[in-house]
């Protein structure tokens with residue numbers, strides 16, 4: 001009995017370890033590569049030969065890299081704020097109000113969500129250049145909002161529907177008007193949904209490549225994913241720099257998301273109903 | 276303090292192709308400071324009625340008046356009344372203090388006054404030591420108190436309660452029920468209390484409105500609905516164990532009407548105030564409460580013969596399930612627990628406590644003249660018929 005249980009537990013862990021290894025290995029490889037010098041890296045040993053921060057120092061020393069990082073952060077943060085705000089307001093409207101064309105609009109949201117986003121790139125390019133938003137961070141930010149908003153609206157719409165009407169009704173009876181009820185009662189109750197939307201919007205914008213590639217041409221407006229490609233030249237790939245840039249991209253996103261996730265802990269909003 | 280008048284209220288719900296009449300022509304007037312209950316089986320329209328008074332639903336037809344002012348179209352936030360929801364709906368992201376004080380904050384009360392008032396009502400329901408907790412850190416009973424405290428905090432004229440005790444266990448329910456009654460006596464708001472529990476309604480209210488399928492059946496003091504039920508529905512809904520209903524034939528003479536049940540008959544004097552309906556019908560339903568049946572050992576001539584099928588002792592009483600010639604009856608006897616299934620007994624039905632109901636309409640035709648522990652029904656006396664019903 002005891003042995004079989006021990007054995008099955010052991011097998012479980014073995015399987016878990018294998019899966020972890022499979023998914024974590026690229027991360028490890030990226031970290032290892034970023035800490036090696038270029039010649040060492042090409043020898044492709046499993047363990048780093050020596051540890052050096054050369055790649056990072058050189059990367060951060062480059063003014064263009066700092067510019068890319070700043071551009072990326074600006075676009076990601078701005079599009080997260082715009083997308084989340086619009087998603088919350090639109091989702092609330094769809095969940096709470098009756099208005100003509102509501103059915104068509106909600107179906108439209110779902111359709112936009114399913115629409116292959118790459119098919120938007122040429123039309124967006126045309127539109128943005130004709131209204132002089134081409135090659136601007138503002139245009140790129142709007143593009144990212146376009147991409148993340150349908151899902152955000154859909155999620156907030158669903159989320160607001162799960163909030164029992166008794167909270168809203170009770171707030172009204174206590175004298176709260178509609179906007180106050182939204183701001184002080186319903187929005188806090190929808191916090192988990194809001195954070196999920198924010199994480200989604202941020203992650204999408206932070207790593208977005210195709211639209212940035214199509215819309216941005218000037219060096220000063222490039223974002224990190226585009227900027228990184230300059231380490232791939234015609235004759236030589238600067239692997240350790242690419243790896244280091246990858247790490248500098250992953251770490252802030254990871255930190256931000258884990259910070260936001262702390263607030264996703266279920267149970268925060270429980271306990272208001274029933275006995 | 277305020278009085279409420281509901282006049283000709285209709286409310287329909289449409290879901291898909293079906294329409295469902297939830298409240299059908301309801302008229303109700305609640306006096307200033309009165310505690311009334313809306314009682315009836317689940318789905319009879321109690322919550323809908325309460326929500327229309329609160330302004331959370333609007334009636335399809337009819338008007339609602341508060342202190343003579345027509346409030347039918349006034350939104351809930353401007354009606355100045357509070358409600359305790361069945362599921363409490365206390366805000367999970369606010370502390371107990373913030374929950375109780377939320378209405379005060381909206382009303383623009385100064386911070387110090389808010390704190391004072393919050394403490395005051397928290398003391399009233401005994402949750403002063405919980406003010407800094409979040410709802411998830413409270414037990415069901417404590418949450419219920421928070422909901423009550425929040426409703427009382429703004430000192431509204433009218434407090435509506437929708438089955439506020441139904442999520443509590445039996446012991447806590449009894450205790451909280453008594454506390455609610457004390458609270459009402461101390462503060463004196465006009466209160467409308469929704470429950471499906473007739474005992475709760477009997478113990479708490481000055482008057483009870485009994486509803487069935489959206490229609491008001493009777494609206495009167497607890498002693499009246501218990502002793503003079505307007506119809507068969509009220510008679511069988513109020514009181515526990517349930518009133519026995521036995522088909523009977525009537526034979527009308529000069530001065531008396533003879534009531535015949537298989538194996539038993541009695542004669543009731545005609546023309547008195549006990550008679551309410553037409554006195555010429557030839558069939559009726561006899562209604563008699565279990566405690567108004569006296570049980571004697573053995574078969575005695577002139578009494579209704581029966582056989583004991585089951586005895587349920589309740590501590591002080593025994594509930595006897597009987598078979599009288601194929602009819603199932605229930606009797607409640609005090610201080611005797613020596614009955615066995617199969618015992619032959621004979622029954623006396625107390626004529627002073629006998630009711631007759633019309634076979635077709637169910638309306639009361641006759642009420643025996645006896646009053647249990649008679650006391651005139653007054654609006655604010657809070658008659659305690661609980662003992663009679665228990």
Ligand SMILES: Nc1ncnc2c1ncn2[C@@H]1O[C@H](COP(=O)(O)OP(=O)(O)O)[C@@H](O)[C@H]1O
Nearest residue numbers: 288289290297316317318319320321322323324
């Ligand atoms: N929002 C609603 N939509 C459709 N039907 C409803 C709605 N609210 C109540 N009803 C129906 O109206 C009837 C009365 O409901 P309710 O007033 O909640 O009953 P009670 O509180 O007496 O149990 C029920 O049959 C219920 O199904």
Ligand SMILES: [Mg+2]
Nearest residue numbers: 318321322323
């Ligand atoms: Mg109800």
